[in-house]
Amino acid sequence: MIEKKHRGFKYFLGHRSPTEILIFGFALFILFGAFLLMLPVSAQSGQATGFVNALFTSTSSVCVTGLVVVDTGTYWSVFGQAVICFLVEIGGLGFMSFATMFFVLAGKRITIKDRILIQSSVNMDSLSGIVRFVKYIFFSAIAIQAIGAILLSFVFVPDFGLTTGIGFSVFHSVTSFCNAGFDLMGDYKSLTGYVDNFMVNFVICTLIVLGGLGFAVTSDLIYVRKFRKMSMHSKVVLVSTGFLLIAGFVLFFIFEFNNPKTMGNLSWHGKFLASMFQSVTPRTAGCNTIDVAGLTKPSIFLTMLLMFVGASPGSTGGGVKTTTVAIVLMTVGSVLYGKKDVIAFKRTILGPLIRRAISILVIASGLVFFMIFVLLCTEPQASFDVVVFEVLSAFGTVGLTMGLTPHLSIAGKLAISLTMFIGRLGPLTIAYAISRSEKRARENVGTIKLPEGNIMIG
C-alpha cells in the first residue's frame, strides 16, 4: 500500500514541469514552517499561535521577506526564532539547491531532470557545471555567513552576554546574507539601536550586498577579479548595483540631513552610516537603522522605487532585478540616440532578451497594481502611501514597512502572504515560462542570427 502510494507520488512528480515542482515544494515547505510555528513551544507565551499569523510568518521567512505581524524578538521563543532562521536559510539559498546538496552529500546520482529543476531554481542558463555551482553556492554561503556571525559577535556578545550574543550574531548574519529583514531586537525596532555603530553597519551592509549580487557575480568577484574579464552579466550587475547604491546614498543624505525623526540629531559619521544603510536595505534586505515611518516623503518615494528594482538575479533578493531595469534603460538610450542595436560592453542585446525584460517589468507592475487595489479594499483605514509601500515591500520580498503589517486584517494578511509568495516565485517562474516559450519560438525560426549578450533577468 505504501509502495503504491510512493509510486503514485513519483508518477505525480514525473509528470510535473520543473516550475510546477518548484512552486509545489515552496508551498509545502511554507505549510511545514507554519505548522512548526503554530506549536506552543514556538511562542514565548507557551500558547499555540493561530494559523494565519503562523502562515504569514512562515511565508515571510521562506520568501526571505521579513514583514512580521508579531514582533520576532519578543513574541517567539528561542525555538520559534530558530525555526524562522532555518526557514530563511533554506528560502534564501533556494529550496532546490539545498535539496540537491542533500542528494550530493547522500551520494545520489543527479539526473537530467534534477538538473533542470535546479537550473530553474537558481536561474542559470546552461546545465553544465550546475552541480558544481550548487556546491559552490552552499559552501561559500555558509563561509560568508560564518565570518559575518563572528564579526557581529564582537558587538552582540558584550551587549547581550555570551549565549544570547552568539545566537543574535548567527541569526542576524543569516537573515542579512539571505536578504530577509528579520531581527531579534524587540518592539519592531530592527537595528535602530545601532544606527551609528560602524561594525554592525559595515558587516550587515556587506552581507546584504554580497547576498544580493547573486552567486554568479560573487563567484566572478572571487575567482575572476578583473572587471574586464568578467562575464557580461557580472559587469551589468556590478555597474547597476554600484549606481543604485551611490545614488541612493546621496539622495537619502540630502533628504534626511535635517530630519529630527531620523538622522537630524546624528553626527556626520552617523549620518554617513545611516544614509549608506538606508540605501542598501531597500535592495530587498528589509532591516532598518532609522524609523521608516519617520522618513521624509521624498525618502519614502525613493525607497519605493528602490524596492521595486530590488536585487540581482540568482541572488537571495527579490524585485524585478537590476539587470531587467538596465536592459530596458539601455534600450531607451539606444532609441534616443538613433542606434540600430542595443549594445552594452561590446555585446549586442537581442530583441528576445529585450522583450523578455519588458515582459517582466510589465507583469510585475500589473501584479503590484492589482495587489494595491486589493489592499486598498481590505484595509480602508490605511493611507495610500502606506499601502503602496507595503505591497512593494512584499512583492520585492523586502520586509520594510511603514507600520501597517501588524495591523493588517485577516484578508490583508493572506493577500500580503500571497504577494510575498508570488514575489519570490513569480519572476523566476515567469522567466522560466518565457524562456520555454522562447525556445519554442526559436525552434520555429531555426537558428539565432547574431551573437547574443547573455544576461540573466527576472
Place this chain on the structure above:
Amino acid sequence: MIEKKHRGFKYFLGHRSPTEILIFGFALFILFGAFLLMLPVSAQSGQATGFVNALFTSTSSVCVTGLVVVDTGTYWSVFGQAVICFLVEIGGLGFMSFATMFFVLAGKRITIKDRILIQSSVNMDSLSGIVRFVKYIFFSAIAIQAIGAILLSFVFVPDFGLTTGIGFSVFHSVTSFCNAGFDLMGDYKSLTGYVDNFMVNFVICTLIVLGGLGFAVTSDLIYVRKFRKMSMHSKVVLVSTGFLLIAGFVLFFIFEFNNPKTMGNLSWHGKFLASMFQSVTPRTAGCNTIDVAGLTKPSIFLTMLLMFVGASPGSTGGGVKTTTVAIVLMTVGSVLYGKKDVIAFKRTILGPLIRRAISILVIASGLVFFMIFVLLCTEPQASFDVVVFEVLSAFGTVGLTMGLTPHLSIAGKLAISLTMFIGRLGPLTIAYAISRSEKRARENVGTIKLPEGNIMIG
C-alpha cells in the same frame, strides 16, 4: 532696421528644427495668454492678476489641462473666461494646425518646411495630404463643437438665462471637445450639479471621447465606417479605448456604489451616469460630476492609472496614449505565448515601433517620478496620494485634482506649469526625436525588411 530684424527672425526660424519651433511657439503663446490674463479687465474684481497665477492659468489653458489655482467661474471676468476659451481652442486644435489654416485661408503657399512643422504637431506619418487633413481637422472640430454647444444650450439656457446660458454652452462644448477640464460653475465644483442630468452627461462624454480619439480615427469613423476596412491605427485605438471605457465604468460602479460622498445616494440611473462620466473623464478630460476627493481609495488609484494612459495620439488629449500601452501589452502577450512576432489585426508590429513605445512609457514614467520628487519637496504638507494624483493629472493634461492646486506654493505652481508643458509637448517631441533618430538608424541599415503595422504612438 526693422527689415534687418525681420530677416534675423526669419534666419532664426530657418535654422530651428520643427520641434524647436513648436516648443518656442507654444511657450510664446502661453506667455501671450498670461499677459492677457494679467490685465485688470480679465478679473472679476477689476484688479491685475499676479504673474504666477496668470502663467499657471494660461499654461493650463494652452496645454488643455484644466487645473486651476483660482476658480474659473468666479475669479475671472467674462473677458478673462473668453481668453481662456480661446487659449483652449488653439491649444486643443494644435497651435500649428491653426497657424496652417491661417496660411491656407490667407492664400499662402504651404512649403515643405511648413508641412514638416504641421506633421510634427499633429503626429502624422506621411506628408501627403497634410493640408487637406488640417482643413478637415479645423472644420470638423468646429462643426462638432457647434453641435455640442447647441445641445448643451437646451439645459444651460433655462438654468442661467439666454446670454449666460449660451456663453456657458459654448465654453463647455469647447473645453469638453478639447479635453480641457475648465468649467464656469464656480467654487471649483465642476459639473457636480449635473451628476444625474442625462443631456449634460451624454453630450459632454461624447465630446470628450470624440476629441480624445484623435482626428485620424474620427475621420475613419465618419468616412470609412466599417471596422474591417479601417486603418490598423484606428482599430487599435477603438479597441483599446472601448476596453478602457468599459473596464473603468464597471470598476467605478463597484467601488463607488455605496459611497455616500459620491454616488451612494443616487438612483440607479444616476449611478450609471456617474460611473460612465468618471470612466470617461480621467482619459484627460478633467471635468467631474462627483467630488474627486470623496472617491474611495481604489477609485482614486484607478483614476491615477487611467490618467497615465490618457487619450489616443493625434487627439486633443494627453497621457502616454492608448496605442503606446497597447503595443507594449501585445509585446508581453507575444512573449508569454512564445510567438516569434508581435501581431495585431494581421499586421506585424516591428522591433523599432516596440522600442519606441517602450521608450515613451519609460521616459514618461521617469518624468512623472521626477516631478513627484519635486512636489514632495515643495509641498511638504500635502499627502502622498494627493501629490501623485496632481502630478499624473498635470503630466496627462487631465485637470482633475484632489484639491491641491489652489493651495500650491509658488515653486509648486511653477513645477506643475512645467509638468503640464512637458506633458503636452513631451510625448510629441519625444516621438519626433525618436522618429528622426530612427530614420537615421534606418539609413544606416539600408532598407526595412518587413511590412510594418503602422500605429501612431506618444
